[in-house]
Every structure is written in C-alpha cells, then in structure tokens.
Amino acid sequence: MILIGAWISLLAENLVLSGALGTSTLMAATRNRSSLPALALVMTLFSGLAALCTACVTTLLHLQETAYPYSLVLPLLYTAVVGVLYLTVLALLQLLLKQWFAPYKKYIHLAAFNCAVMGTLYKAFDPVSLHRTGAVQMLRYDGSYLHVTGPWSAMLFGLHMGLGFVLTALLLTAVRARLYNREVPAAFRGFPAVLAFLGVLSMAVYAIFQ
Amino acid sequence: MTHERRSTDGLFVRNAVLSEGMVIAPIVVCCDTLRKALLLSLAFSCMTVLTVLIGSFYPRRFPYAVRVVLYALTSAVLYIPTALLCEYVSPDSYAAVHGLYLPLLSVNSFIVLHSELSFYRMKRGPMLLSLVFHTAGFAFAACAAGFVRELLAYGSVAGHIVDMPLVMRMFGTPAGGFVTLSAMCALYRVLTRERGGDAP
Numbered sequence: 001m002i003l004i005g006a007w008i009s010l011l012a013e014n015l016v017l018s019g020a021l022g023t024s025t026l027m028a029a030t031r032n033r034s035s036l037p038a039l040a041l042v043m044t045l046f047s048g049l050a051a052l053c054t055a056c057v058t059t060l061l062h063l064q065e066t067a068y069p070y071s072l073v074l075p076l077l078y079t080a081v082v083g084v085l086y087l088t089v090l091a092l093l094q095l096l097l098k099q100w101f102a103p104y105k106k107y108i109h110l111a112a113f114n115c116a117v118m119g120t121l122y123k124a125f126d127p128v129s130l131h132r133t134g135a136v137q138m139l140r141y142d143g144s145y146l147h148v149t150g151p152w153s154a155m156l157f158g159l160h161m162g163l164g165f166v167l168t169a170l171l172l173t174a175v176r177a178r179l180y181n182r183e184v185p186a187a188f189r190g191f192p193a194v195l196a197f198l199g200v201l202s203m204a205v206y207a208i209f210q
Numbered sequence: 211m212t213h214e215r216r217s218t219d220g221l222f223v224r225n226a227v228l229s230e231g232m233v234i235a236p237i238v239v240c241c242d243t244l245r246k247a248l249l250l251s252l253a254f255s256c257m258t259v260l261t262v263l264i265g266s267f268y269p270r271r272f273p274y275a276v277r278v279v280l281y282a283l284t285s286a287v288l289y290i291p292t293a294l295l296c297e298y299v300s301p302d303s304y305a306a307v308h309g310l311y312l313p314l315l316s317v318n319s320f321i322v323l324h325s326e327l328s329f330y331r332m333k334r335g336p337m338l339l340s341l342v343f344h345t346a347g348f349a350f351a352a353c354a355a356g357f358v359r360e361l362l363a364y365g366s367v368a369g370h371i372v373d374m375p376l377v378m379r380m381f382g383t384p385a386g387g388f389v390t391l392s393a394m395c396a397l398y399r400v401l402t403r404e405r406g407g408d409a410p
Contacts, residue, residue: 079316
C-alpha cells in the first residue's frame with residue numbers, strides 16, 4: 001500500500017503534469033534513450049540536494065517566516081544555493097573523475113539550472129507567498145502528510161519531485177517514437193504531439209486527483 | 211533551402227515558444243487569461259532584456275558555468291523590482307501569478323541557455339534588437355494563448371464577458387494549457403510551412 005501510495009503521489013504532485021515545470025528539459029532528456037538514466041539520476045540528486053541545502057540555509061538564517069515584501073529576496077538566496085551546489089558538483093567531478101566525467105558534463109549543465117529544480121525549491125519553501133502559514137507544503141504518502149519543516153523532509157520532497165520527473169520522462173520515452181512517426185500529420189508531428197500527449201496525461205491526473 | 215537569420219526572426223519565424231519550445235511552463239499554467247498573459251509578458255521582458263544586456267558586460271574569461279550562475283543571480287536580483295512593478299501595474303493579476311512562475315522566469319531558457327548559444331555571439335546592437343523581437347515573440351505567444359484560453363474557459367476577453375454558447379473550464383487548467391499550446395504550435399507550422407521532426 002505504501003508503494004501504491006508513493007506511485008500515486010508521484011503522479012498527483014508531478015512537476016511536469018501539474019505545473020508544466022521542466023518541460024523543455026524533459027524533451028531534451030527523452031531525445032536520447034541512452035542518456036536518460038544519467039540525466040534522471042542527476043536531476044533527482046540535484047533536486048534532493050538543492051532542497052536539503054536550502055532547508056539548512058533557511059533554518060540557519062531563520063528565514064522560514066520571512067514576510068512579504070522581504071520574501072522577494074528569497075529567490076535570490078535559492079538561486080545562490082543552486083549556483084554554489086552546481087559549481088561544487090562540477091568542481092568535485094572534474095577533480096575526482098576527470099576522464100570519466102567529460103561525456104556527462106552536459107547533463108550537469110542541463111540538470112542544474114532549470115525550472116524543475118528551481119520549481120522544486122519554490123514549491124517546497126513557497127518563497128513569495130503573500131500569506132504564509134507554518135507548514136508550507138504538504139505531500140500525501142498513503143494517507144499521512146509530510147510537512148517540509150526541516151532539512152530531511154525537504155530532501156525527501158526534492159527527491160520525490162525528481163522521481164516524479166523521471167516517471168514522466170519514462171512515460172514520454174515509451175511513446176516518443178509514435179509521436180514522431182511519419183503517420184502523424186506533419187503539423188502535429190514531434191513537439192506539438194508531445195504537448196498534446198502531456199495535456200492528456202495532465203488532464204487524467206487532474207481528473208483523478210483534484 | 212537555407213534561411214538567413216535576421217534580428218526580427220524572433221517575433222514569428224523563429225518564435226521561441228512556438229518554434230523552439232522554450233519558456234513553456236508559465237504559458238501553460240499562468241496564461242489562462244489575457245490580463246495574466248500581459249503581466250507575465252511584462253515581467254518576462256523586463257527580466258530577460260535587462261539580464262541578457264547586463265550579462266553581456268561580464269568578462270568572457272570566466273568559465274561558462276560561472277557565467278551561467280552570474281546570469282541567474284542577476285536575474286534573481288532584477289526579479290525584486292520587476293515583482294514590485296507588476297504588483298503596482300495590476301495587483302489582481304499579480305496575486306494570481308506571483309507564487310511560482312514569476313520568480314522562475316529568472317532561470318528561463320533565454321537567460322541560462324540561449325544567451326550563450328545565440329545572443330552573445332552577436333554584437334551588442336543587433337543582440338539587443340534580436341532580444342527585443344524575441345521577447346515580443348514570447349509576448350505574442352503568451353497573449354494569444356491567454357486570449358484563446360480565457361475565451362474558451364471563462365467566456366470572456368480581458369475580463370469582459372462575451373456571449374459564448376459553451377465554456378470549457380478545462381482550458382483554464384494546465385491540461386488545457388498544454389492542449390492550447392499544442393494546437394498553436396501546429397497552426398504556426400502550417401503558417402510557416404515548418405515540418406515536424408522524424409522518428410528518433
């Protein structure tokens with residue numbers, strides 16, 4: 001039941017299907033099947049680490065209850081956290097795995113600064129809400145709620161969002177060849193067909209979970 | 211047939227949203243009314259044009275990764291006055307779009323990807339012209355999507371009720387945003403005679 005609940009929540013709280021976040025990255029991720037595992041892994045790790053680091057920073061600086069309009073500064077803080085994380089990961093990989101790392105460098109670039117990772121942070125910490133409440137984001141796991149109130153729950157939230165992205169990427173990869181097939185009318189072939197497919201998935205998720 | 215690139219291409223011929231699939235999320239989710247689309251276009255224009263322009267002055271000797279971080283940070287700084295401006299211009303629409311998608315514009319593809327691949331390979335004058343037309347292209351796509359979705363979902367145009375025989379609330383949801391954008395992309399392809407990609 002826990003597993004089913006987790007799968008349901010991956011769909012219900014999906015970044016792409018409920019918020020269209022990371023759609024461009026999704027297109028890039030599914031373009032090449034062989035690169036999907038690497039990109040999916042990097043995206044998930046980045047989401048989790050970014051959420052963990054942001055939670056640590058906001059806790060240390062006591063920024064959890066920052067009121068509007070001062071909260072407008074928080075996106076700058078989140079961008080700085082992702083930026084530092086991005087440069088640190090790049091430097092570490094370059095230092096430790098210099099030869100092995102080169103082919104995967106582009107995935108770090110693609111996975112770090114995109115709407116999916118930043119969107120995870122904004123969804124988790126709700127930086128610019130006009131009316132903040134204590135527990136900023138809730139997530140359903142088999143009937144119980146997980147509140148992003150500390151670093152570990154934030155990391156779990158980030159990993160969850162990353163896995164949701166991977167799930168959508170897998171769904172799209174499975175049908176990609178058909179969406180780009182010559183039998184699809186030329187006007188809709190490719191990108192418009194992908195959007196229509198995501199629209200139908202999003203509609204199904206919306207109908208079931210809203 | 212080769213097509214020589216012009217500064218004005220960003221408006222329609224190489225529209226960032228309809229042709230290249232960039233900055234889709236705000237249009238799919240936020241642009242369910244014309245007013246929100248106009249506000250989003252204003253925010254996008256302010257943040258993108260200023261960030262790319264300021265970014266063009268950053269030293270090229272910095273590594274690519276550092277430059278990208280600097281662009282994102284610059285954009286996040288510019289987000290603050292942009293958000294205040296949007297709130298001043300249209301408080302109602304601002305309240306509807308401010309939460310997630312306005313700050314997310316600071317990491318849009320124009321800033322973190324397209325700036326290095328395209329804009330910074332031009333001289334500053336043509337770059338600025340091209341940037342203005344690209345942002346106008348985004349505004350065109352956003353407003354077209356906002357107009358169609360508002361009409362179909364709420365039976366109104368810019369808040370004014372129109373006598374529509376049928377309204378479909380689905381067009382106000384992200385699913386409706388995906389479907390509307392898909393139809394717009396297909397129409398764009400018919401108009402520009404652009405062909406779809408082959409099977410991978």
